[in-house]
Amino acid sequence: MPQTDDRADSPAQRCPVTQFAADFNPFDEDYLQDPYSVFTRARQEEPVFYSPEIDYWVVSRYEDVLAIFRDTASFSATAAGELIKPPCPAAMEKLAEVDFVPSTMLVDEDAPLHTKRRRVLRKGVTDAKVAEIEPLTRRFVSACLDAVVREGRADLVGDLTFEVPALTAFVLMGVPEAEVARVRGYASRFALWIWGRPSDEQQVALAEEFAAYLVYAREHVERLIENPGDDYMSNAIRAWAKNGDDEVWDRTYLASIMQSHLYASHETTTNAAAGGFKVLLEHPGQWAELCADPSLIPGAVEEILRYASSVPTWRRVATRDVTVGGQDIRAGERLLVLTGSANHDEEIFADGDSFDIHRENADRHLAFGWGVHHCLGQALARMEMRVMLEEVAKRLPHLRLTPDQEWTYSPNTSFRGPDHVLVEWDPAANPVDADRP
Structure with missing residues (x-):
């Protein structure tokens, strides 16, 4: 139910809540199925509005979202990692059992600490490192396809898009191959924990997973302290050992x-x-074009990131009184910035609600944020998406969606992607001879 805001000079008092704003609910099933129709209405009717449901200001236009990302003095990242729903006592007990100590992440840190840490961590995901990992990612994709190519049906999430990024991340983080089976269980879809409203039962289950992985993470860090390798974590550990600065690293x-x-x-x-x-x-003509001409794949990746952003919203908190889109926002008030809406803004992207792999300015999207918080792993993500598309287009160009399937999404504010993508094809028509039954 929407919250009642009786504070003196509250956002609701300064910005009378319209029916559209009152109805805005990022956990509603209709919104989860199609947030973009809501985004379009917001840009057209109320580009900046206050939502009593979540007690956030909501910002939808590209230029306003970009301005917020750029103005790090007025908008702090500290709200990015806040739990929408605080842990229940039973979940807190699970965390206490492993002596959990809250810690920031790069996404919710501000300068100067963020700057010092980012300067070191970005060295672990250079273009050269991504190029080094690419053959392994391609091997992972090939293995996933080998397992299903003769079956004629698959769930692209469970059989490919969940597995490949997890395995690639393990390589990046220096996880030994012998421990992959153990760590795979920790690579759960965790958006519900931070950006959702899980039930108490769900929170306890998520806290158990979080705690188990924390134990492993500590073990892994200690092992790399003793014997660092050539990976992302070892790079951070070397910086910690070299600097000896516990204010920056511990x-x-x-x-x-x-x-x-x-x-x-x-x-x-x-x-x-x-x-x-x-x-x-869903656009078979464009899929056919991509399969016929793989040089279109890098552009298609940018259009996917723009059109179907996996992080359609993000969060900031005002550090001082500011005005955004004509609305006065006070210091301490929180903002939900609709990056997915910005990526569809017709002022920047002509016919922005349409999908077009030939779009020339698709790379202006804000799917990876902007400025000092621009995603460190963007080159890695682009590579993984490109390799998956290249291999599937080569081996299963006759792929099609299974008709009448139900689409479901994790009920959270910030991470979006279908839980399942069911597909089918005729194995006898596989273009690679070795892939036929």
Whole structure:
């Protein structure tokens, strides 16, 4: 139910809540199925409005969203990782059992600490490192396709887009091959924990997973401290050992990096790739074009990121009184910035609600944020999506969506992608001889 805001000079008093704003609910099933129709109405009717349902200002136009990302003095990232629903006592007990200590992540840090940490961590995901990992990612994709190509049906999420980003993330984070089976269980879709309203029962289950992975993350960090390798985590550990600066690095934060960056690099790419296959197969003409001309794939990746953003909203908090889109926002008030809406804004993207793999300015999207918080793993995500599309287009160009399937999405504010993408094809028509029954 919408919240009642009786505070003096509250957002609801300064910005009278219209019916549209009162009805805005990012956890509603209609919204989860199609947030973009809501986004279009927002841009047209109320580009900036206050939502009593979530107690956030909602910002929908490209220029306003970009201005918020750019103005780090007025808008802090500290709200990005806040739990929408605080943990229930039983979930807190699960965390206490492993001596959990809250720690920030890059996404919810501000300068100067964020700047110091990011300068080091970005060295672990350089273009050269991504190029080094690409053959392994391609091997993972091929193995996933080998397992299903003769079957004639698959769930692209369970059989491909969940598995490949997880395995690639393990390589990036230095997880030994012998431990992949153990760690795979920790690569759960975790958006519900931070950005959703899980039931108490769900919170307890998620807390158990979180706690188990935290134990592993600590073990992994200690092992790499003793014997660092050539990976993302070892890069951070070397910086910690070299600097000896516990204000910037400590063991708690190193474990937090291990834990949070696996979720960040895995879940977002799973969602982006799953959403990409869905929208391409909903546009069979464009899928056929892509299969006939693989040089179109990099552009298609950008259009997927724009059109079906896996992170359609993000959060900020005002550090001082500001005006956004004509609305006065006070220091301490929170903002939900609709990056997915910005990516459809007709002022930037002609016919923005249409999907077009030939769109020339698709790369102006804000799917990876902007500025000092521009996603560190964007090159990795692009590579993984490109490789998945290349291999599937080569081996299963006759792929089609299973008719009349039900589309479901995790009920959270910020991460979006279909839980399943059911597909089918005729194995006898597989273009690669070795792939036929």
